[in-house]
Amino acid sequence: MVAETSSAGAERGVSLQTLLAHPQARLLVGLAAVLLFLIAWQIVGAGEIVRSDLISYPTEIIRTFFSMAASGELTTNAAVSLQEFVQGFVPAVLVGVAIGTGFALSRRLRAMFEPLVIALNTSPIIAFVPIVVVWFGVGLQSKSVMVFLASVIPVIINTTTGIGEVNEAWIRACRAFGARRRQVVMKAILPGALPSLMAGIRLSVGRAVVALIAAEMYVSVRGIGRLIQVYSTSDRAAEIFVLVAIVSSFGFLLVTLLRRVEDWLAPWKRDS
Amino acid sequence: MGALLLDRLSLTYEQRSSGSSFLALSEVNLAVRDGEFVTIVGPSGCGKSTLLMLIAALLQPSKGSVRLNGTEVTGPGSDRALVFQDFALLPWRTVLANVELGLELKGIRAAERREIARRHIAMVGLRAFERHYPHQLSGGMRQRVGIARALSVGPEVLLMDEPFGALDAQIRQVMGSELLRIWERDRKTILFVTHDIDEAIYLADRIIVMSASPGRIIEDIPVTLARPRPLEIRNSPEFSVYRQRIWDLLEEQVRASGSWEQEGAKH
Amino acid sequence: MSAADLHPPARGGFRLSDRGEQFLLGLLGTVLFLVAWEVAARSGLLNPVVVSNPSRIVAAFLGQWQSGDMLGDVRVSLIEFGVGFGLSLLVGIALGIAMGLSRLTEYAVDPFVWFLYASPLIAFYPLIIVWLGFGFTTVVAVTFLLSVVSIVVNTMAGVHSVDAQLVRAVRAFGGRRIDVIFKVVLPAAVPLILAGVRIGLGRALHGVVLGEMFSSNAGLGYRISFYAAHLRTADVFVPLVILVVVGILLNQVCRMAEARLQAWRS
Numbered sequence: 001m002v003a004e005t006s007s008a009g010a011e012r013g014v015s016l017q018t019l020l021a022h023p024q025a026r027l028l029v030g031l032a033a034v035l036l037f038l039i040a041w042q043i044v045g046a047g048e049i050v051r052s053d054l055i056s057y058p059t060e061i062i063r064t065f066f067s068m069a070a071s072g073e074l075t076t077n078a079a080v081s082l083q084e085f086v087q088g089f090v091p092a093v094l095v096g097v098a099i100g101t102g103f104a105l106s107r108r109l110r111a112m113f114e115p116l117v118i119a120l121n122t123s124p125i126i127a128f129v130p131i132v133v134v135w136f137g138v139g140l141q142s143k144s145v146m147v148f149l150a151s152v153i154p155v156i157i158n159t160t161t162g163i164g165e166v167n168e169a170w171i172r173a174c175r176a177f178g179a180r181r182r183q184v185v186m187k188a189i190l191p192g193a194l195p196s197l198m199a200g201i202r203l204s205v206g207r208a209v210v211a212l213i214a215a216e217m218y219v220s221v222r223g224i225g226r227l228i229q230v231y232s233t234s235d236r237a238a239e240i241f242v243l244v245a246i247v248s249s250f251g252f253l254l255v256t257l258l259r260r261v262e263d264w265l266a267p268w269k270r271d272s
Numbered sequence: 273m274g275a276l277l278l279d280r281l282s283l284t285y286e287q288r289s290s291g292s293s294f295l296a297l298s299e300v301n302l303a304v305r306d307g308e309f310v311t312i313v314g315p316s317g318c319g320k321s322t323l324l325m326l327i328a329a330l331l332q333p334s335k336g337s338v339r340l341n342g343t344e345v346t347g348p349g350s351d352r353a354l355v356f357q358d359f360a361l362l363p364w365r366t367v368l369a370n371v372e373l374g375l376e377l378k379g380i381r382a383a384e385r386r387e388i389a390r391r392h393i394a395m396v397g398l399r400a401f402e403r404h405y406p407h408q409l410s411g412g413m414r415q416r417v418g419i420a421r422a423l424s425v426g427p428e429v430l431l432m433d434e435p436f437g438a439l440d441a442q443i444r445q446v447m448g449s450e451l452l453r454i455w456e457r458d459r460k461t462i463l464f465v466t467h468d469i470d471e472a473i474y475l476a477d478r479i480i481v482m483s484a485s486p487g488r489i490i491e492d493i494p495v496t497l498a499r500p501r502p503l504e505i506r507n508s509p510e511f512s513v514y515r516q517r518i519w520d521l522l523e524e525q526v527r528a529s530g531s532w533e534q535e536g537a538k539h
Numbered sequence: 540m541s542a543a544d545l546h547p548p549a550r551g552g553f554r555l556s557d558r559g560e561q562f563l564l565g566l567l568g569t570v571l572f573l574v575a576w577e578v579a580a581r582s583g584l585l586n587p588v589v590v591s592n593p594s595r596i597v598a599a600f601l602g603q604w605q606s607g608d609m610l611g612d613v614r615v616s617l618i619e620f621g622v623g624f625g626l627s628l629l630v631g632i633a634l635g636i637a638m639g640l641s642r643l644t645e646y647a648v649d650p651f652v653w654f655l656y657a658s659p660l661i662a663f664y665p666l667i668i669v670w671l672g673f674g675f676t677t678v679v680a681v682t683f684l685l686s687v688v689s690i691v692v693n694t695m696a697g698v699h700s701v702d703a704q705l706v707r708a709v710r711a712f713g714g715r716r717i718d719v720i721f722k723v724v725l726p727a728a729v730p731l732i733l734a735g736v737r738i739g740l741g742r743a744l745h746g747v748v749l750g751e752m753f754s755s756n757a758g759l760g761y762r763i764s765f766y767a768a769h770l771r772t773a774d775v776f777v778p779l780v781i782l783v784v785v786g787i788l789l790n791q792v793c794r795m796a797e798a799r800l801q802a803w804r805s
Binding site: 112124 | 550560561564565566567568569571578589590608642643646647648649650651654657659660661662663664665666668669670686705741744745747748749752753759760763764766767770772775779782783786787789790
């Protein structure tokens with residue numbers, strides 16, 4: 001650390017650095033900052049220092065959340081979005097693991113598809129939304145396809161990496177006990193590659209959510225993204241904040257869930 | 273010139289989070305004459321590195337003072353230069369740029385800096401490696417860069433904190449003899465911390481033996497072996513006498529403190 | 540079979556020992572893909588109007604190039620990208636250093652950074668339209684927001700990763716705080732900053748496309764949705780391919796720079 005720890009010398013009293021070294025300091029300062037921000041927001045918004053339909057304020061947002069929930073608006077659209085997400089994400093994981101494994105086993109295959117994978121990985125996935133909509137229509141299908149496209153690549157990459165980095169010793173141990181190829185895969189390689197694989201899946205969640213919302217905002221009949229778009233054209237900041245919170249929470253919850261799943265599947269490995 | 277006076281030097285560390293305090297150095301008194309090569313030995317954690325840091329003024333004493341040529345030392349300066357155990361070279365700079373660092377911080381202009389730096393690089397025998405990066409050099413070479421860097425700011429006192437600690441045994445001995453060769457040229461005052469007894473005897477005009485924590489000076493041993501000293505002198509009977517004496521002192525310290533039972537207790 | 544067959548890829552993606560073979564295979568794969576696509580479209584297996592095919596796309600590319608449309612779009616996107624990303628570099632690095640050096644700043648700003656990092660910023664996008672309207676400002680703002688976070692986070696991590704011993708060495712030779720920052724902290728943080736820049740570049744590109752697609756009437760992102768709306772599928776691919784190529788180039792350049800810096804780190 002750059003902050004040089006100096007000797008006490010004649011230091012008396014409590015300095016700022018002393019306070020900040022306290023184990024709870026991070027949490028408390030963070031909370032204080034957020035609290036200050038919320039209070040300021042409340043004052044500026046509710047007091048109409050800035051137009052409240054442009055920026056809203058915390059209490060209005062909470063109120064709006066309940067009214068949106070009550071009207072059923074949230075549940076209907078969330079259900080559609082969730083369906084689109086699952087229909088794209090689950091196949092992406094399955095296909096991604098399959099392809100990733102194929103790439104790990106065959107160097108040649110991987111080399112052949114490498115340009116395509118890199119292209120899809122580093123290009124802005126949003127750019128594909130219009131063409132996907134042209135091909136798959138304005139309904140659920142195009143959104144699922146976008147989710148699929150956004151999620152499959154990180155899963156492929158991480159599966160390949162994960163398998164490649166499996167500790168040789170485990171493979172040797174299996175073979176020493178007479179395991180055949182398929183058993184080696186099941187007993188040494190897949191479990192060993194699991195952490196990397198799970199990391200890839202978690203990485204996909206963020207990208208998938210972005211792809212989904214973007215596609216829904218672009219054109220759709222129902223869905224959270226569409227709601228966001230609708231409210232944006234009518235200057236309803238409070239509603240938009242509610243929807244933003246919902247989308248963020250979904251991503252966060254899913255990632256947390258995936259971490260739990262990983263712990264359950266691979267209890268021998270706790271991430272540091 | 274490089275005369276040091278340590279007067280009742282003490283240091284107490286305050287543990288920030290728990291509020292407890294730890295006495296690292298206790299009433300150290302030491303007078304070093306200009307041009308003396310003084311080595312400091314002691315058990316682990318006795319505060320010998322801390323002592324160097326206080327003289328370099330990277331730490332402030334709780335009590336007592338450090339005086340160089342009569343003037344009290346208040347902050348880091350080029351009159352005292354440090355050489356570190358892990359070399360502390362900036363990995364993104366070439367050898368030349370690393371040696372120039374001290375001069376840069378003194379505000380010396382580029383052309384003059386370069387000339388001084390190159391002179392010292394040649395002095396430590398690395399002229400062919402000016403444009404190399406630290407990661408391309410061996411440990412011994414890196415430390416030579418460290419020494420060149422320290423010498424180039426023209427210090428009155430050279431403070432060396434276990435400088436050969438990270439090198440293997442053979443290189444260590446060679447580096448020791450190299451250091452003496454360089455030192456013979458202008459005989460700067462050197463304070464050299466080490467835990468290697470042989471090294472301490474081989475290099476020194478005077479050996480300071482420190483106690484276990486809290487550190488005090490328990491013995492001040494003048495070394496009367498003739499200079500220049502070839503490496504073979506380590507096998508001489510006179511050398512063994514010194515070795516035995518220091519070994520006895522240290523063994524007593526280590527056993528008394530109980531630190532040999534409880535490693536890491538002094539951090 | 541052993542893990543030796545499963546060649547562990549070097550950092551930066553897939554890398555094989557025989558680079559020549561890898562390159563040729565990649566070329567082969569791409570060519571096969573394009574040929575298959577062309578054949579499928581021509582033979583009627585896929586509807587060429589909807590799916591398009593490589594030959595039409597090339598024709599569209601030439602057409603847009605000659606009409607000057609393409610250059611105009613590229614220019615607009617480039618400016619928005621430059622301004623947006625440039626801003627996020629300045630703000631991101633400055634904030635990252637401040638957070639890295641000052642615990643108070645870090646603790647106070649961290650929750651907000653974390654929130655921006657973890658949430659899909661695309662959801663904020665309509666709010667930005669509400670505040671800034673349509674056009675250039677919004678696109679720049681979105682580009683900035685999307686890329687600044689990764690730069691801040693990585694710069695802060697870079698500052699934290701500085702070897703304390705190096706700081707001590709510079710101070711021992713009389714360095715003041717400002718010397719420490721410019722001579723040790725910044726250079727030592729560069730590798731992580733570069734990683735942040737690489738990620739930030741990708742996200743900035745995202746931002747430009749997003750902004751243009753939804754709230755602009757110029758630029759590559761806009762063109763994609765424009766051509767798509769007019770069902771000119773071949774034309775859609777032109778700006779799309781340009782964006783993909785740019786994305787790849789930026790990424791590769793950064794990785795190369797990072798790799799060169801790795802040399803002196805070890």
